[in-house]
Amino acid sequence: MSDIFPESHPEHPLNLIPELCRKFYDLGWATGTGGGISIKMGENYYIAPSGVQKERIMPNEIFVLNASQDVVEEPRTEKQLKISECTPLFFNAYRLRGAGACLHTHSANCVLISLLCDREFRISHIEMIKGIINNETKKALGFRDTLVVPIIENTDFEKDLTASMAECMVRYPESCAVLVRRHGMYVWSDTWQKAKGAVECIDYLMGLAIRMRTLGLEWEPKGAK
Amino acid sequence: MSDIFPESHPEHPLNLIPELCRKFYDLGWATGTGGGISIKMGENYYIAPSGVQKERIMPNEIFVLNASQDVVEEPRTEKQLKISECTPLFFNAYRLRGAGACLHTHSANCVLISLLCDREFRISHIEMIKGIINNETKKALGFRDTLVVPIIENTDFEKDLTASMAECMVRYPESCAVLVRRHGMYVWSDTWQKAKGAVECIDYLMGLAIRMRTLGLEWEPKGAK
Amino acid sequence: MSDIFPESHPEHPLNLIPELCRKFYDLGWATGTGGGISIKMGENYYIAPSGVQKERIMPNEIFVLNASQDVVEEPRTEKQLKISECTPLFFNAYRLRGAGACLHTHSANCVLISLLCDREFRISHIEMIKGIINNETKKALGFRDTLVVPIIENTDFEKDLTASMAECMVRYPESCAVLVRRHGMYVWSDTWQKAKGAVECIDYLMGLAIRMRTLGLEWEPKGAK
Amino acid sequence: MSDIFPESHPEHPLNLIPELCRKFYDLGWATGTGGGISIKMGENYYIAPSGVQKERIMPNEIFVLNASQDVVEEPRTEKQLKISECTPLFFNAYRLRGAGACLHTHSANCVLISLLCDREFRISHIEMIKGIINNETKKALGFRDTLVVPIIENTDFEKDLTASMAECMVRYPESCAVLVRRHGMYVWSDTWQKAKGAVECIDYLMGLAIRMRTLGLEWEPKGAK
Numbered sequence: 087m088s089d090i091f092p093e094s095h096p097e098h099p100l101n102l103i104p105e106l107c108r109k110f111y112d113l114g115w116a117t118g119t120g121g122g123i124s125i126k127m128g129e130n131y132y133i134a135p136s137g138v139q140k141e142r143i144m145p146n147e148i149f150v151l152n153a154s155q156d157v158v159e160e161p162r163t164e165k166q167l168k169i170s171e172c173t174p175l176f177f178n179a180y181r182l183r184g185a186g187a188c189l190h191t192h193s194a195n196c197v198l199i200s201l202l203c204d205r206e207f208r209i210s211h212i213e214m215i216k217g218i219i220n221n222e223t224k225k226a227l228g229f230r231d232t233l234v235v236p237i238i239e240n241t242d243f244e245k246d247l248t249a250s251m252a253e254c255m256v257r258y259p260e261s262c263a264v265l266v267r268r269h270g271m272y273v274w275s276d277t278w279q280k281a282k283g284a285v286e287c288i289d290y291l292m293g294l295a296i297r298m299r300t301l302g303l304e305w306e307p308k309g310a311k
Numbered sequence: 312m313s314d315i316f317p318e319s320h321p322e323h324p325l326n327l328i329p330e331l332c333r334k335f336y337d338l339g340w341a342t343g344t345g346g347g348i349s350i351k352m353g354e355n356y357y358i359a360p361s362g363v364q365k366e367r368i369m370p371n372e373i374f375v376l377n378a379s380q381d382v383v384e385e386p387r388t389e390k391q392l393k394i395s396e397c398t399p400l401f402f403n404a405y406r407l408r409g410a411g412a413c414l415h416t417h418s419a420n421c422v423l424i425s426l427l428c429d430r431e432f433r434i435s436h437i438e439m440i441k442g443i444i445n446n447e448t449k450k451a452l453g454f455r456d457t458l459v460v461p462i463i464e465n466t467d468f469e470k471d472l473t474a475s476m477a478e479c480m481v482r483y484p485e486s487c488a489v490l491v492r493r494h495g496m497y498v499w500s501d502t503w504q505k506a507k508g509a510v511e512c513i514d515y516l517m518g519l520a521i522r523m524r525t526l527g528l529e530w531e532p533k534g535a536k
Numbered sequence: 537m538s539d540i541f542p543e544s545h546p547e548h549p550l551n552l553i554p555e556l557c558r559k560f561y562d563l564g565w566a567t568g569t570g571g572g573i574s575i576k577m578g579e580n581y582y583i584a585p586s587g588v589q590k591e592r593i594m595p596n597e598i599f600v601l602n603a604s605q606d607v608v609e610e611p612r613t614e615k616q617l618k619i620s621e622c623t624p625l626f627f628n629a630y631r632l633r634g635a636g637a638c639l640h641t642h643s644a645n646c647v648l649i650s651l652l653c654d655r656e657f658r659i660s661h662i663e664m665i666k667g668i669i670n671n672e673t674k675k676a677l678g679f680r681d682t683l684v685v686p687i688i689e690n691t692d693f694e695k696d697l698t699a700s701m702a703e704c705m706v707r708y709p710e711s712c713a714v715l716v717r718r719h720g721m722y723v724w725s726d727t728w729q730k731a732k733g734a735v736e737c738i739d740y741l742m743g744l745a746i747r748m749r750t751l752g753l754e755w756e757p758k759g760a761k
Numbered sequence: 762m763s764d765i766f767p768e769s770h771p772e773h774p775l776n777l778i779p780e781l782c783r784k785f786y787d788l789g790w791a792t793g794t795g796g797g798i799s800i801k802m803g804e805n806y807y808i809a810p811s812g813v814q815k816e817r818i819m820p821n822e823i824f825v826l827n828a829s830q831d832v833v834e835e836p837r838t839e840k841q842l843k844i845s846e847c848t849p850l851f852f853n854a855y856r857l858r859g860a861g862a863c864l865h866t867h868s869a870n871c872v873l874i875s876l877l878c879d880r881e882f883r884i885s886h887i888e889m890i891k892g893i894i895n896n897e898t899k900k901a902l903g904f905r906d907t908l909v910v911p912i913i914e915n916t917d918f919e920k921d922l923t924a925s926m927a928e929c930m931v932r933y934p935e936s937c938a939v940l941v942r943r944h945g946m947y948v949w950s951d952t953w954q955k956a957k958g959a960v961e962c963i964d965y966l967m968g969l970a971i972r973m974r975t976l977g978l979e980w981e982p983k984g985a986k
Contacts, residue, residue: 661943662943663795663867663915663943663945664795678917679915679943679944680917729814732814734793736792736793737792737795740789740792740867743869744869744872744873747869747873748873751876751971751974751975753876753877
């Protein structure tokens, strides 16, 4: 149901992915070639290349795939590029959730939270929780709801996360995010705008939670007003 | 008494609100569609839309209201936009204080301070306190004065803060700001310049206070020179 | 001995002061109208206005003074501007030290250091100390030297710091900086480039020292290699 | 084997060094004239000047050297510039490792890590470790590998680090980085892209490690999954 834009439009994925990659880099979420972004438009799935400086990606360096995960359009550059190793993980979000975009960050906040928690990150009674949408009911969480982000164990190769991420998504149908321990986070939603909003809210909440821990404050207060 | 600018002027609210929203986003005060800005010019009240990425707001996406809080000019765009849910809270500042601008941030500093304090945030003997104006006397606070920012409890919906914020403003006539626990802060002043100065000073003081707490330093020193 | 530039040159003080004010704002040193910058070129002393948003200062808003501290050229704008309240403090640096520029920041690092120290901030054995010039010998400090920044008490009005800052400068002839407790810092040097280098190094060292304190590390290590 | 670009190309070292210096400055790695960058193209070694504001370097201020470390092209400016004092240290990387670029930062993270460790910084089981290449095998480290960055003692003058850095590089043939205690870090690789990726990953890991220490988390977990 998303809009179809011509390539000249700034919100066409060929232009939007490089712009969002620069933003992620500036936020420290995609330094050292880390992180990744994929956006769907119409029947096309746009994915950034692997192992390149994310803040320098150009529109002609993006891969285009179809719903079967086949590359239907190579990047229009002479550079030898490989498609992102996150591709099968992005397709978990497309196939299991009908997502319109999937974002992957290496934010240090995510790594620290994954070390402070066992199987889930849980927080409640913070306004920014309302920026996150329940992926099953499609309704925004409420202020008093508990945001739950499940955590899976990291693997040696990114693609080997595919099965455990999918299994986790089945177990947590309401979640729009999966934390990968000692690694980072995947976040998806129906549109890139909602996915970007969700990752910003969740990263804010994780950064806040770390500062709360240092100050001796509870993440899920009992009897909070 | 504020100046009236043509729409081509960078300080016309249609241009200024998007610019300030981008600044707030860069400061982490308006991530994930959070936060909001309203500015009055002449008899018009300009208000940003709700639930959109604040750093991408365009001049043609702003609502214009009159003193009765009626929309007199819809955004000049085909996008389906809703007016900010902060609207009745902005009008608290316009009606109860004759404000010229009202700003709302989701700064993590505000949330943490609201968790470290009971009913008020209090700090004294820091130079930046002098950047804040007593809303009753219209004089700047002095270095030795105590800045007091009252705290109200959060509600499930933003608009439900209207009555408690108004009641708090009556109880604290000298204050130009109200903290909302676990949520953020509203700050207003006679002009957008003064409101921006106030929110920058208060956020600086809250960030400083959190670092002081970690280092074991007092916020209201007894017998400070 | 500094170069004389035409007004069209980016390093003419009318252009440079606004540029450096924007940088200081981005670093958090000049939020909420705080901080200030003065640069000398030829026989003219250029000073920013008071109580305005530092990141929005325009070239036509700068005051020009002579060596007697008289305004010889008003800002070329219709705005009603007042000269910076830091003016007599900047002239301490011009008169007592023959400075070419004087910078004033409200960095939170400075405020915290002023609360952690009694009469002096002292640190040694950090490479960045070498970026600071002994104001008496005009030689750079060495890695093993101790940087000493004296601290004076804050006053109700900025101008009332003039005498105690001057007295402190006489007592610490080697120092290119004075900390004002609970307020900020003044830094000067022969040229704006050196003053900017010094304030960047000192602020870096103060930020580092605060993190060192949190980690239990000594600022002046005994027997360090 | 690196590409040869004309001077008009943004990736020509005359343009790239100023761009990367601005980035390093924004990251706090090159404030107060600290830090440095050198890139090789063809048979030319490009090196930034010493003691200047790194974020203001212009393409005509870069020195060009040959493999014998002789200046073959002076900066094309009237300014009196000195070549970076890091030059012999950059040439350690060129001579001992056949590097294509060598980067030097004064990041506060590096200084703090050098104070928390004895002879080596060691960390394992963090995804970002995979962004660093073993300088001997030319293969990327694995998630379960331990990143080891050796530490040498600082000296009074930068050039006096030359021998101890070289000796350290011989002892740690797999490392692409050397920490200088109380000073900063040198990082090199076959290309500037890989060197930039490595310094971003290592600085991320050091910043993370400091936060982990504050939260009581281990850097080299025993029996981590």
